[in-house]
Amino acid sequence: MSDRPTDGGLTFHLSMMRGHGSHTSALMAQNSPHAEPHHDHAACIRGAMDSAERLCRERGVRLTPLRKRVLEQIWQSHEAVKAYELIHQLSSDDHTVKPPTVYRALEFLLTQGLVHRIESLNGYVGCIQPEQAHDTLLLICRQCGVVTELADAGVTEALRQKASAQGFALDQPVVEGRGLCRQCARQRDAGS
Numbered sequence: 001m002s003d004r005p006t007d008g009g010l011t012f013h014l015s016m017m018r019g020h021g022s023h024t025s026a027l028m029a030q031n032s033p034h035a036e037p038h039h040d041h042a043a044c045i046r047g048a049m050d051s052a053e054r055l056c057r058e059r060g061v062r063l064t065p066l067r068k069r070v071l072e073q074i075w076q077s078h079e080a081v082k083a084y085e086l087i088h089q090l091s092s093d094d095h096t097v098k099p100p101t102v103y104r105a106l107e108f109l110l111t112q113g114l115v116h117r118i119e120s121l122n123g124y125v126g127c128i129q130p131e132q133a134h135d136t137l138l139l140i141c142r143q144c145g146v147v148t149e150l151a152d153a154g155v156t157e158a159l160r161q162k163a164s165a166q167g168f169a170l171d172q173p174v175v176e177g178r179g180l181c182r183q184c185a186r187q188r189d190a191g192s
Contacts, residue, residue: 045075048126052114055130061112066090066097070105071126074115079145080123118147120176125149136174141181143188148181 052071056063063071073089074081083102090097106124109115113130117123118138125138125147135156139148156173163170180188 045072048075051130052112055114056112059112061108064105066101067105067108070102071109071114074109074124075126078125078147080118080121080125080140080147082121082123086124116149117174118176119174120178135172137177138175139177139179139181141184142178143180143184146181 049068049072052068053063069090070086073086083099083106086106087097087099087102090102106115106117109124110117113133114127115124116127116136116138118125118140121140128149129151132151134151134153137150137152137155139150141147155175159173159175160170
């Protein structure tokens with residue numbers, strides 16, 4: 001578990017936090033970017049970047065231009081982005097970004113809590129609560145690929161207790177669930 005404070009079990013969707021201030025309501029967790037017609041993705045990205053810049057400044061670490069570009073690319077969608085996709089997106093006709101450079105930027109973003117690594121997809125998504133410590137609980141839609149971040153200390157605490165009962169010291173619980181997001185489930189049900 002990281003050194004950032006936990007949120008007390010609130011649930012959020014990646015697309016919903018940005019542009020709604022630090023008092024995001026749990027009601028927003030019920031929406032996905034597909035189900036939320038008023039989602040302002042440009043504001044979502046701006047909010048994520050502003051938050052990242054502020055946090056890095058407060059922590060005394062540098063959000064270099066490349067780190068910032070990597071984070072911006074990750075926030076372009078609410079789906080997992082793989083490192084080699086980032087390399088391709090960040091490279092131009094006259095300049096190729098090398099894999100180690102992107103991996104170092106990703107490591108920095110992970111360390112600062114600005115992104116999460118989706119272990120099962122070997123990809124990355126922006127973290128909606130970089131100010132607060134929380135274990136990674138992610139729901140991944142198998143249809144559209146949208147990722148929903150959950151913050152529920154009870155789930156990971158139960159996992160830690162089960163691991164401890166087995167004599168296993170769990171450092172970093174990562175819980176990933178697959179299924180259908182609200183919108184894809186509605187589409188499936190409408191087609192039935």
